[in-house]
Amino acid sequence: MPLTDIAIRKAKPGINPKGEPTSKPYKMGDTGGLYLEVVPAGGKWWRFKYRHSGKEKRLALGTYPDTGLAEAREKRDAARKLLAAGVDPGEQRKAAKAAGEERAANSFEVIAREWFAKHATVWSQGHSSKVITRLENDAFPWLGNRPVADITTKELLATANRIVDRGAVETAHRVLQYCTQVLRYAIQTGRAERNPAAEVRGALPPVKQTHHAAIIEPNAIGGLLRAMDAYQGSFVTRCALRLAPLVFVRPGELRHAEWAEFDLDAAQWNLPAEKMKMRQPHLVPLAPQAVAILRELHALTGRGRYLFPSARSPQRPMSDNAVLSALRRMGYATDEMSGHGFRAMARTVLDEVLHFRPDYIEHQLAHAVKDPNGRAYNRTAHLAERRRMMAAWADYLDTLKAGGNVVPMTRKVS
Structure with missing residues (x-):
């Protein structure tokens, strides 16, 4: 039976609805999941x-009595509407609290934090951090308090142009992209009816395409390898430098490498999905040269979690600037070589010099590769061929480092 104001007023703490003494809380049910708990x-x-x-x-x-029966039912109905839209009212309240308890529950910041919480679970930690930091620094100060349904195209463009004016064109595009997704989410959950971001398309300056600096000429690669072998910095950093071209993973994947992911006897590195950009597990076959470096390193850091621990704390991985800084100390400028450059080096030389199949290379780079039937390859696809490729790549690097015969670069004719 629905509750009445009279029944609520008559309810006494310590006396249950049957008139019996009780030391426990008891409930008085209403309708639609609403109830009153008397403590x-x-x-x-x-x-x-x-x-x-x-x-x-x-x-x-x-x-x-601060919240009467009628008001409690209104709050229940509002929560049920959120549920009907697929939104957890409890999580929505947490997002509202994070944005400031005094702000309207449908403000841009509240909904953006709700959208972020929903998607961050499948993003890498690094990507999640970039998204929320960009929103907090470049969107919330101007759009955060605005009711999401009232945001205009002019406001969005002004927000993006503030970022453009400081010279960060690519960041402006990223922030606008996040705002578009937040507004789309607001429409999907019934908090807005239109997405003004669609009308901003084409209004920002285009992003200049830049590529990570990389050394791809064989003779120059040999010089780089010799310089890394002679690096006078820390042993851990030198091992990271020497391993980077042999595995050509992304810099973040290398510096976060953990000993538990390696099977040196099987000569392979198993990266879990949560560490990968594509959120798929990845397998890196290890050439004998890579295994030798790892066994040498294991004697120093093998009892800890990370291959390359921070100099300040073994509980954290090395800084994301460690390899980059080492390259600079070795004399390689920003426009010559980068941490990502080892990937471009491997992609180019494996294709144009060693002539391995492009799909083997792309799969080893952990790019999205599909078979002729449109199915995504799994982590062990073409594993035998990729093992041979990684061994041949390591042997070729040894030849370059020793200054031996260099196979010239050849461009394919399409």
Whole structure:
């Protein structure tokens, strides 16, 4: 039976609805998941019971008499509307609190944080950090308090142009992209009806395409390898430098490498999906040269978590600038070589000099590769061929380092 104001007023703490003394809280049910919880200390709390993603949850809706029966039902109905749109009202409240309890529940910042929380679970930690930092620095100061349904094309463009004016054109495009996704999410969850970001398309200056600096000429590669072998910095950094061209993973994947991911006897490195840009597990066959470096390094850092621990704390990986700084100390300028450059080096030389199949190379680079039937390759696809490729690549690097016969670069004729 639905509750009445008279029944609520008559409810006494410590006396249950049957008139019996009790030292426990008891509930007085209303409709639609709403109930009043009467606690022995004297409080009367409104609660809303609901299910989301298969889990039973509860949401506090205020205390009686500050929140009357009619208002409690209004709050329940609002929460049910969010559920109907696929939104967990409890999580929406947390996002509202993070954005400031006094802000409207449909402000841009509240919905953006809600959108972020929903997607961050499948993003890498590095990407998640970039997204929320860009929103907090470049969007929330101007759009955060605005009701999401009232945001205009002019406001979005002004927000993006502030970023352009400081010379960060690519960041402006990124922030506008995030705003577009937040506004699309607001439409999907019933908090807005149109996306003004669609009308900003083409209004920003184009991003100049830049490529990570890389050394790809064989003779120059040989000089780089010799310089890395002679590096006078820390042993850990020197091992990271020497391993980088042999595995050509992304810099973040290399510096976060953990000993638990390696099977040196099987000569392979198994990277879990959460560390990968494409959110798919990745397998790196290790050439004998790579295994030799790792066994040497294991004697120093093998009892810890990371291959390349920070000099300040073994609980953290080395700085993301460690390899880059080492390259600069060795005399390689920003426009000559970068941490990402080892990937471009391998891609180019494996294709144009050693003539391995492009799909083997792309798969080893952990790029999205599909078979002729459109199915994504799994982590072990063409593993035998990739093992041979990685061994041949390591042997070729040894030849270059020794200053031996260099196979000239050849361009394919299409």
